[in-house]
Amino acid sequence: MDVKAFTDLPKVRTSRLYSRRWLPALLASVCMIVTLFALGKLMVANKVIRNERLMSLVDPLGIATTTPERFDAGTKVSSAENGKLHKMDKRQSQGPARYVSSGINWNGIRQRRNWNDFARDADLLNLFLCGLEAMQAKDQNNAESYFRIAGIHGAPYRSWNGQGGVNANTGYCPHASILFPTWHRPYLATIEQILGRTMRDLANRYPAGSVRTRYQQAANRFRLPYWDWASNAQLPALLGSQATVTxxxxxxxxxxxxxxxxxxxxxxxxxxxPFTxxxxxxxxxxxxxxxxxxxPAVVNQQLAANQVSLRNRVFNLLSxxxxxxxxxxxxxxGGNDGNQDSVESIHDLIHGLVGGEGHMAVVDTSAMDPIFWLHHCNV
Known part of the structure; x- marks a missing residue:
């Protein structure tokens, strides 16, 4: 065959042949996927499928899965009472599974508030103090007690959720580690989750009517507030010196x-x-x-003496x-630059200024003081 004869051969339109051959199979595959997805949604919506892994496969976007109900006034708050447990709560109840830390997931996204703004919300402040007192009153062997939750951070060293601490003498908190800031996120979420549930249960016990409605609405607004020591390091009386509250x-x-x-x-x-x-x-x-x-007067003196330094250090670190x-x-x-600062270093200074020997000398007992939950929210 010469060159001319070769070039005169009819050209085969491979793209058209390819599309004609595979188009039916492609359409059939798409139809099958859509049908299976729709069937999966229907099965999830009607609770035919209950296994969470299967649900995530047939309904990966969670379209058919009911979202956590918003806690509105006038409704029962306890998920156990209304029979609609959130999937995290359901998994939680199927002991002896480990504690699931999900944070507050029953009232939508809420902005964390400055303590001064938080304290002006009279109903929320009242319910917060009652909830914290109830949490502190729990048996110290209870995993959700104030004693055990505070012990996750440091002394007194106890295992929690079936796991031992990072070190027998330090608890779980990873000091001098890149994990230091992020570790505190799930820790605070766990505190919020337990305290928030306690506040919800309390709200449901108030006399039916306007009083109960008010406190149910207050519980719906709850997130742990933060103490902004960088703008004003002086402790309000309610946080620092007021011995009793009504x-x-x-x-x-x-x-x-x-x-x-x-x-x-x-x-x-x-x-x-272990130490005196x-x-x-x-x-x-x-x-x-x-x-x-x-x-408490010494606390405020120490904070006032370091106020400008604290503010400058935070500004420089963030800038x-x-x-x-x-x-x-x-x-x-590696400690090569003595001028370097860190979130942890500033955090430690606040612990020392407020607690003195009562928090940071020899052992870390800081999380036993509720003000440091607010401090960690700020960090």
Missing amino acids: VQKPQGFVTIPNPMVSYAFHPFSSSFF PFNRWTRTLRQPDTNGNSR YQRQFNIFSNKAWN
Whole structure:
């Protein structure tokens, strides 16, 4: 065959032949996928499929899955009572599975509020104090008790959720680690989850009518507030020195020890804290004297003396630091630069200024003080 004969051969339009051959198979595949997806949605919607992994396969976008109900006033708040457990709560109830930390997922997205704004919300503040008191009153062996939740962070060192701490002498909190800031996120979410559920249960116990409605609405607004020590480091009396508070409980108005100022162990054991003077103190203290008395005035003096430095350090850290491994923790990337600062270093200073020997000397007992939940929300 010469060149001319070769070039005169009719050209085969391969693209058209390819499309004619595969178009029916392609259309059939698309139809099958759409049919299976629609069938899966129908099965999920009618609760034919209950296994969460299968549900994620047939309904990956969660279109047919009911979203967590918003907690509205006038409705029962307890998911156990209304029979519509969120999937996290359902998994939680199927013991002996481990505790599922999901944070608050029953009232939509809520903005975290400054403590001063939070405290002006009278119903929310009242319910928060009642909820915190109830959490502190739980048996110290209860995994959801104030004692056990605070112990996740540091002393007294106890395993939680079936896992031992990072170190027998430090608890779970990863100090001097790049994980330091992010570790506190699920920790705070767990605190919010447990305290928020306690507040919801309390709201349902108020007398039916306008009072119950108010507190149900308040519970729906709850997120842990933050204490903005960078703008004003002085502790309000309710956080620092007010020994008692008057609150409205379901049974009426009562005066209780202020749960924001101190936590009393019940019972106390010297084994909780292996070093003196911690093994003698039966409650949490701030800047304690040698007799084990808190000194709130000293706390404010220390904070005032460091106010400008704290503000400047936060500004400089947020403005100029570009490396997260340095920004996040006090390991300082090998410690080569003495001028480097970190979120953890500033965080530690606040612990020391507020707690003094009562928080940061020898052992970390800081999470036993409720103000540091607010402090960690700010960090």
